[in-house]
Amino acid sequence: MGLRNYFLFLSFIATAVTARDYVPVLLWGEPISRDSDSSVSGLSKLGTDEFYNYLLKKVKENRPNIVLFVEENLSLEDFSWKDVDDQGAFPLLSNMSKSSEDLLFFPSVRNPYKAVRKLEKDGYSWGKYKQEMASSLPDEGIIITVKLTEPDSLEGRPDLLRSHDSEISNIYSNLQRYSPNIIGIYTGNHSSWIDADVKYSRVKRSEPEELVIETFLAPSTEPLVLMDSNKTVLIAVSKPIIFRDGSETYNLSDTTITPTVQKAKGTIALDVNFKFQNKIAEVDFFFKGSGEGDWSLAHIIVDEKKDQILVPSLEIGAPKGYSYHCSRSVMFADKDNQVTLIMNNFQVQPWVKDAKFGPSIDCVPYFSIAIWSGLFVVFILTAVLAWAIVMIMDINTMDRFDDAKGKTITIASAE
Structure with a gap:
């Protein structure tokens, strides 16, 4: 029974760790290869190799440039969240996607960053985004990564995502101005919709x-x-x-x-x-x-x-x-x-x-209620202990003994 519980525990841990690797992916850009869309459902859960094969089919003809925006944590709740005015966390990204001829959302992909990285063996080069690189960008065959920064302690999750939405829109528009043949990918490293900076009560x-x-x-x-x-x-x-x-x-x-x-x-x-x-x-x-x-x-x-x-x-x-x-x-x-x-x-x-x-x-006095309660209990115990010691010390030994061969001891009423 103990061994069975041990294996069940290991299975639970493995499932939890694996689930963190599945994150949503938003992909937009010029329609490069339409035949790839029919092979993958937008509602399915994709592994790393499956997503890599989809990307490979999509870019195999024109080899467009790819800009990869990576969050540390991203989940479906981030895309479905709306405020009291029915505004989501990605207003600029939504407008940009509507103007694109090709938009696809994958709700659950395992390690999409690793899948994009695999394109290096197919001739793609890898680089980090710098503002001055837009004007000298090659026409094809480069993957540009943009790591989106983590929030400070004062910034809530919705405010963070909206700032990233603005950053994504500015970077993508800047790159597209010099390289029209470009695909945008927005994803994360881990799935964790319960974040340390989310407001709590x-x-x-x-x-x-x-x-x-x-x-x-x-x-x-x-x-x-x-x-x-x-x-x-x-x-x-x-x-x-x-x-x-x-x-x-x-x-x-x-x-x-x-x-x-x-x-x-x-x-x-x-x-x-x-x-x-x-x-x-x-x-x-x-x-x-x-x-x-x-x-x-x-x-x-x-x-x-x-x-x-x-x-x-x-x-x-x-x-x-x-x-x-x-x-x-x-x-x-x-x-x-x-x-x-x-x-x-x-x-x-x-x-x-x-x-x-x-x-x-x-506002909290030196002698708080807890301290006074402790002192009161100590005082009661000390008083009881002192009374017990006095009672023990008051016990005296007998000063008269009964002798069977002698005269019977008679105790007068006066004694």
Whole structure:
């Protein structure tokens, strides 16, 4: 039974590894050999040799140039994805393909890169794309590879594919201008539609009001620093800031102008203009000072929501000269929890000195609930152990013994 399970496990691993080698392929360009189209179905799963034989039949007559665009990861979900406006990830590539006389999509091909590489033995030369090579491109017989770059930590999968769509369109149009006899191939090295940079959802509950906090993008290590020209208020927060209005969610990562400050008696208001989707949202942070030498962030106002007041889910404040820091998600919400602003790795200080943060007061106290619980349990166990030791030490040995030959021991009631 154990040997059988072992072989089943190996079969599962082999199947999973093999499945990653099957990726979609989009092929477009001048119709070179029509007889090859009838031998291969666009809905079939092709092996490396089958796809190589198809390519060989397609290019055997005129030997067109081939430009190969390679993603590290590509899947069918990338081609079927659409946003709320019913726009896909490849608008330019779709328009370019519609104008071509020959377009074919293979949903599952094993190692297409290796299949294209095999054309070297049929007389094709191999080279990497450079912008200056377009004007000196030969008329036939060359394969040009374009490796599409991986995203940075702030770029989502749809934005990445759209940037690659623009890059593919520009490169192909540039090459086609000097070499009309050219075929384009778009594929990937591996099939992996679950990508590390795809947005995800994380749920937390803030203790005072049990509000649900949704984070749609992993926070970046690069902070967004906000400071007015007079260096009165300093805010640092990880990008992006999440602004949610009902079911709509926006990422606020860039500002349009330097933040400004408005002062009144014992209060400071920091005005920040954020950009999102060709719009500008003005966010005002209101700070109050107390006679005891403390400050607090009372609320914020978002002008985009007609002066909607958003209050923090946690009490934000510190003594003057100190900053407030929280590595957890800090949420500002209206009374109905419909409009929210979420910040990660949030640090703030009004009335700053020397344009830098002072010592920080963290939102998680030094003695957290877990530490207090542990100390309480230790105290109870210590008390029980001390009581047990005292009881053991209070045990005394007998000072009188009964002798069978002697007088019977009589214990008076007074004893």
